[in-house]
Amino acid sequence: MKTMQTASGRRLGVLDAARGFVLLNMLVYHLLYDLVALFGVRLSWFWEWQGTVWQQFIACGFIFLSGISCGFSRSNARRGAQLLGWGMALSLGTWLVMPQQIIRFGVLHFLGCAALLWALTGRFLERLPAGVLLTGGLLLFLLTNGTQWGYWGVWRLPLLELPAGLYTTRWLFPLGFPGPDFYSSDYFPLLPWIFLFWAGTAFHRVLENAPRLRRALAPQAPLLSALGRRTLVVYLLHQPVIYGLVWMWYRFCA
Known part of the structure; x- marks a missing residue:
């Protein structure tokens, strides 16, 4: 979760803003999650398609943008x-505070492992043309999306x-x-998400070789860009703050 800035020091404001937009969606989503899952508010659509x-849009946005960030990281x-x-x-x-909501391998675990793996293997994967890695990463992400449910296929259509024994x-x-x-x-295992992350790293290379695209992504969106540059801090603090505010509302106002 790092500032989207080129080697020349020029910040890519649109990418910062995109991260801020995804983060804003996450804040609203988790507010509704707390209301529905923990405080009994009835929103039937929240558990449906x-x-x-919405949840997949947020997750995909974070992970793809984090893959792009790999190229900007020292x-x-x-x-x-x-x-x-x-x-x-x-x-x-x-585990200590809310064991019924324990996070065993959430998005931060995944992003940490993905960045460490990229530090080890990125030099080899970068030998692939950016277009091949971008397209292949997206296709493999789609094909392996059902890994945790025991199959590979196209979205919810099992093919293999x-x-x-892998699940025992x-x-x-x-x-x-x-x-x-x-x-x-919160569960984001390496399969299928690592392929989307790699697609993001490939898109960074596309940016590096496309000056017109970099110029198009340079403009700032002040509020969203500012939010996007503080993703880690907001992510770490948002759930205790949201839960606390909702709890106080139900305790003292409702």
Whole structure:
């Protein structure tokens, strides 16, 4: 989660704004999640396809933009270790405070592991043409989207069933193979999300080789861009703040 800035120091304001827009959607989504899941507000559409599409838009936006950020980072190893560390802290916090909402391998865990993997393998993946990695990453993301449910296919249409034995252990959930008693209130395993992340890294290379596109993405959107440049801080603080405000409303005002 890093500022979208080229090697010349010119900030790509539209990408910052895009991250801010996704973050704003996440804030509203989690406000509604707390109201519906924790305080009993009835919003039937939230658990149906409309809510699923909205949640997927937010998740895909964060991960694709984070992949783009890899190209702007001075040290993806340090960035990955930081994100993974915050993810582990979030796991510990939810286990201690709200064990029924524990996060075992959420988006911060994923982004940390993805950045660390890129630090190790990026030099090899960058040998692929950017268009090949971008297109291949998006296609593989779509084909492996059903990994945690035991199949590969096209969206919800299974084409290949995965071996059942992969889902009988407790230790493969980071890869996308959750065991029978696995639960996480936020779950982003490496499969399929790593492919979307790699597609983002490829799009960064597209930007580096397209000066007109960089110029088109330079304009600022002050409020959204400012929000997008503070993604990690907002992400870490938003749920306690939202939950606290909703709890106080129901406790003292409702």
